[in-house]
Amino acid sequence: MHSPKDQPVVIIAGPTASGKSALALELAAAFGGIIINADSQQIYRDLRILSAQPDAATMRRAPHRLYGFLDAAERGSVAIWRERALAEIAAAGTGDLLPFLVGGTGLYLRALQRGLAPVPTIPAAIRAEAAALYDALGGTAFRERLAALDPAAASRLPAGDRQRLLRAWEVVRATGRTLDEWQRRAPGPAPLRFATILIMPPREALYAACDRRFVAMIADGALDEARALMARGLPSDLPATRSARPAVTPNDR
Numbered sequence: 001m002h003s004p005k006d007q008p009v010v011i012i013a014g015p016t017a018s019g020k021s022a023l024a025l026e027l028a029a030a031f032g033g034i035i036i037n038a039d040s041q042q043i044y045r046d047l048r049i050l051s052a053q054p055d056a057a058t059m060r061r062a063p064h065r066l067y068g069f070l071d072a073a074e075r076g077s078v079a080i081w082r083e084r085a086l087a088e089i090a091a092a093g094t095g096d097l098l099p100f101l102v103g104g105t106g107l108y109l110r111a112l113q114r115g116l117a118p119v120p121t122i123p124a125a126i127r128a129e130a131a132a133l134y135d136a137l138g139g140t141a142f143r144e145r146l147a148a149l150d151p152a153a154a155s156r157l158p159a160g161d162r163q164r165l166l167r168a169w170e171v172v173r174a175t176g177r178t179l180d181e182w183q184r185r186a187p188g189p190a191p192l193r194f195a196t197i198l199i200m201p202p203r204e205a206l207y208a209a210c211d212r213r214f215v216a217m218i219a220d221g222a223l224d225e226a227r228a229l230m231a232r233g234l235p236s237d238l239p240a241t242r243s244a245r246p247a248v249t250p251n252d253r
Helices: 020-031 056-061 078-094 106-114 124-137 139-149 151-156 162-175 179-183 203-220 222-231 239-244
Strands: 008-013 033-037 098-103 193-198
Touching: 008 020, 008 106, 020 033, 020 056, 020 098, 033 078, 078 098, 078 106, 098 106, 124 139, 124 162, 139 151, 139 162, 151 162, 151 179, 162 179, 162 239, 203 222, 222 239
Parallel strands: 008 098, 008 193, 033 098
Antiparallel strands: none
């Protein structure tokens, strides 16, 4: 049994289709580990195919946690995930299991390692204002507006990253401080020992892997899954709906 201060945690990170999940599965099976999801889309049960969640056969080879634990109608967040991830890591330590965190959501991994900024709750009116402005202007023009309020966020975020652009806008509009300013107020990292494996295949190999995954997802029923999600008529600003609608608006093309 590990104490919180010496609990080891292995992070396996990299871009989509880089082989993170396959590597984590082999390591977890070999070393008595548990796999904990750190992908912001794989937390939704409605996105099993669209977010490439592990199938039943894979989950039988090693314990998997935090996959599909939210309904698409719920608004997931880094704070919700971090709290659950810390609980799963603690449970793994109690059972002498080595936790492997797997995912491509950098915000989640940074929040776990460095601590989470205590940003106040954003009023619904400001969230609605940001979403309406983004939809009216498109990502490029919205990012230009954001640059006047938060130049750092605007410079590092692509125009198509709707969720993070909206978050940056909402925080500075609601609090008068940027996300970077709030992050500097973070309470500090969790008392864990982290080791990181970063998988970065050559671009050509990665593109080929993405193409193969896309074909496999279509064959597995991704379009039906997307239609089922959209048929629920959920608000377009929910994180889960991003996987079932175009990521780029006409104004960004």
